[in-house]
Amino acid sequence: MGRPTLRRRGFFRRPDLDGATSMVESPATSRETNPAEPGVAPPPDTVALAAPLDAARGDGPARAVAPAAARAPYVVGDPGRAAGQVRPAPDLRFPERPDTTVDGYTVAGPDGRPSVELRAAGVRGLAHRYYGTVRQDSAAVRVSVDQRWLVAVVADGVSAGEHSHVAADTAATAAATELAGLLGGTAPEAIDWPALFLRLADQVAHATRVHLAGHGIHTDGELTDLAAQAATTVLIAVLALASDPDGTRELHLIGLGDTSAWTLDDSGWSCHYGAKTHQLYASSATAALPILPPEPPRPARTQLGRGQVLALVTDGIGDPLGDGTGEVGAFLAARWQAPPTPLEFAAQVDFARRSYDDDRTAIVLWPEETP
Amino acid sequence: MSERGKLLPFYLVIDVSYSMDGPKLERANNILPAIVDTLAQNPIISDKVRFGMIDFSDDAQVRLPLCDPLDPHLVLPGLAPRGGTSYGAAFSMLRQAIAYDVAQLKADGFAVHRPAVFFISDGEPTDPERGWRSQFAALTHYDRASGQGFAMYPNVIPFGIDQANPRTLQTLIHPAAGSKPMRMFLADEGQDPAVAIKAIAEILISSVLASGGSLAGGGSGIVLPPEADLPGGIHSVAADEDFV
Numbered sequence: 001m002g003r004p005t006l007r008r009r010g011f012f013r014r015p016d017l018d019g020a021t022s023m024v025e026s027p028a029t030s031r032e033t034n035p036a037e038p039g040v041a042p043p044p045d046t047v048a049l050a051a052p053l054d055a056a057r058g059d060g061p062a063r064a065v066a067p068a069a070a071r072a073p074y075v076v077g078d079p080g081r082a083a084g085q086v087r088p089a090p091d092l093r094f095p096e097r098p099d100t101t102v103d104g105y106t107v108a109g110p111d112g113r114p115s116v117e118l119r120a121a122g123v124r125g126l127a128h129r130y131y132g133t134v135r136q137d138s139a140a141v142r143v144s145v146d147q148r149w150l151v152a153v154v155a156d157g158v159s160a161g162e163h164s165h166v167a168a169d170t171a172a173t174a175a176a177t178e179l180a181g182l183l184g185g186t187a188p189e190a191i192d193w194p195a196l197f198l199r200l201a202d203q204v205a206h207a208t209r210v211h212l213a214g215h216g217i218h219t220d221g222e223l224t225d226l227a228a229q230a231a232t233t234v235l236i237a238v239l240a241l242a243s244d245p246d247g248t249r250e251l252h253l254i255g256l257g258d259t260s261a262w263t264l265d266d267s268g269w270s271c272h273y274g275a276k277t278h279q280l281y282a283s284s285a286t287a288a289l290p291i292l293p294p295e296p297p298r299p300a301r302t303q304l305g306r307g308q309v310l311a312l313v314t315d316g317i318g319d320p321l322g323d324g325t326g327e328v329g330a331f332l333a334a335r336w337q338a339p340p341t342p343l344e345f346a347a348q349v350d351f352a353r354r355s356y357d358d359d360r361t362a363i364v365l366w367p368e369e370t371p
Numbered sequence: 372m373s374e375r376g377k378l379l380p381f382y383l384v385i386d387v388s389y390s391m392d393g394p395k396l397e398r399a400n401n402i403l404p405a406i407v408d409t410l411a412q413n414p415i416i417s418d419k420v421r422f423g424m425i426d427f428s429d430d431a432q433v434r435l436p437l438c439d440p441l442d443p444h445l446v447l448p449g450l451a452p453r454g455g456t457s458y459g460a461a462f463s464m465l466r467q468a469i470a471y472d473v474a475q476l477k478a479d480g481f482a483v484h485r486p487a488v489f490f491i492s493d494g495e496p497t498d499p500e501r502g503w504r505s506q507f508a509a510l511t512h513y514d515r516a517s518g519q520g521f522a523m524y525p526n527v528i529p530f531g532i533d534q535a536n537p538r539t540l541q542t543l544i545h546p547a548a549g550s551k552p553m554r555m556f557l558a559d560e561g562q563d564p565a566v567a568i569k570a571i572a573e574i575l576i577s578s579v580l581a582s583g584g585s586l587a588g589g590g591s592g593i594v595l596p597p598e599a600d601l602p603g604g605i606h607s608v609a610a611d612e613d614f615v
Contacts, residue, residue, distance in 0.1 A: 077375070081414035081441075130415045280473075280522050282377055282482035319482070322374040326480070355376035355419040 072352035076331045080354025082126045089132030097134050099124045104342030109241035110147045117339045117366040121346035125316055126357035137314050137361035138168035142180035149183040150239045151176045152363045156259050156314040158231040158288050167232035170207040171200055171289055175236050188238045188252040194296035205290040231288035233257025235274055237312055247306035249367055254299040257286040260318040264309040264333055269324025273300055309366050316360035320353050339366050375480035380421045380437055384461050386492040387426040392452040394565035402572040403447045407440045409576045416580055417441050429454035431464035437472040458496035459503035466510045473523050486525040487593040489575055493533040511545045526593045529555040530571045533564040547610030554595055554607045562604040570602040
């Protein structure tokens with residue numbers, strides 16, 4: 001197979017500097033005295049030209065583009081330039097994969113009564129929309145046959161791999177399906193997680209090979225070569241559909257990488273799994289299948305308290321959420337006190353905030369209050 | 372740790388000794404406007420790039436404090452020649468600037484990626500080697516295990532034109548090894564140095580675009596263009612490459 005590479009279409013197209021060199025004779029004064037020159041930031045709500053440096057999209061004529069509000073109904077703080085200027089381009093290599101997915105329904109518990117209200121949305125990030133590349137997040141939900149357990153899985157395909165959406169889809173679907181089957185006869189704490197992650201890694205690697213072969217890319221190489229084409233985080237939540245007598249719900253969390261699990265209640269957000277460690281400099285490096293770390297992921301067994309909401313999110317949301325105490329935390333907390341309509345939920349997941357242009361996926365679960 | 376945004380800082384550090392006078396400096400004066408023009412066309416990248424410029428001669432001066440290059444109030448500085456070539460002054464000023472800028476951005480609530488430094492010189496340093504070597508070590512040395520050194524150290528990408536000594540510049544590549552080693556870029560033998568500076572500007576812009584683009588996930592900072600995509604008249608060399 002080909003050498004692994006971070007290169008994306010259009011990224012290294014050489015810019016033509018002739019316009020700039022002929023335009024500017026005296027750089028010290030050019031921008032001050034010529035505010036209408038190219039190179040001056042447009043006012044926030046009017047945009048002349050948003051064509052990317054991507055030959056595939058062409059350099060069309062300057063056209064007016066709708067202001068940020070028309071594309072992202074929710075803005076949190078400074079929306080940045082991209083929210084108003086990016087005109088989403090499709091990824092013509094993968095036309096079957098939508099820009100946005102939305103789901104919403106009520107899951108019944110073992111007694112047949114409503115147990116959990118679910119909202120799920122996957123929204124392609126502004127960067128992928130701009131470059132015309134596919135949404136790489138994925139999510140899956142299953143219920144065990146006995147209706148005692150809800151399994152929710154979120155997977156974040158690593159952007160460096162051009163085919164990572166295949167890894168994400170495979171990990172999410174395989175984990176949710178297998179666990180829903182297992183939980184029909186096995187308690188969550190009895191599940192052999194290391195074995196499950198080994199199988200997930202195998203399934204991701206296999207599905208990637210099959211997919212790549214279909215695209216004429218042959219992969220008899222190392223697992224790291226495969227991971228350079230397609231890799232994914234995975235986060236699994238197993239939530240009891242029946243409450244304990246005190247109104248709490250048994251909850252098991254396990255995952256690999258920077259996809260995170262949060263609870264929301266009157267005191268705000270708290271992260272229970274997948275939190276990024278605080279470092280001097282930011283990094284988007286993450287652990288990802290099909291590569292398994294030397295130490296297998298460890299499950300966390302906890303309780304979802306009465307009145308608490310559970311949210312599973314990719315870092316497209318986790319990063320701007322930070323520690324949950326900022327503007328994004330307040331925005332989402334205010335809107336997710338109770339389940340919004342599914343379409344509203346997706347629009348909220350698609351909030352605009354400067355520089356946060358990664359794919360976003362959220363599964364949010366609102367347990368029904370038991371009398 | 373509330374996140375106001377993710378930023379990728381770039382520093383352009385440029386030699387303005389007298390040997391740069393004339394067409395070379397004229398071309399160098401076009402680098403920032405060209406970067407601004409490119410960023411104005413790419414809202415994804417311009418939302419997260421910060422740019423600063425330091426020039427150096429016998430002393431070093433911050434000519435453009437780290438900023439959003441599309442800030443409408445911004446006035447781009449012009450470069451003028453003065454004096455000799457003190458690498459030590461450049462490295463010392465750079466360390467100060469990075470320490471201040473990163474601390475300020477983090478205090479303002481931004482997540483910051485490791486800065487990238489584009490270091491452009493056309494000649495040998497004129498200050499004593501022991502001095503500039505120790506300034507360079509102060510800028511780049513960091514021992515993760517003991518926490519000794521400068522944790523905010525940048526990635527350094529040297530660019531050599533004209534009379535610059537490739538062997539000297541090669542020792543300024545940082546990091547020289549590891550999972551993401553940097554490279555240096557050299558004008559080809561006999562290449563018109565003014566034309567080479569234009570090519571350097573193209574490499575800077577490609578790198579800014581690719582680095583900003585890679586932040587959307589997986590990547591974590593500076594990305595240099597592959598050899599095959601370099602403009603004519605310039606080539607790249609790794610820290611451990613024997614190029615003569």
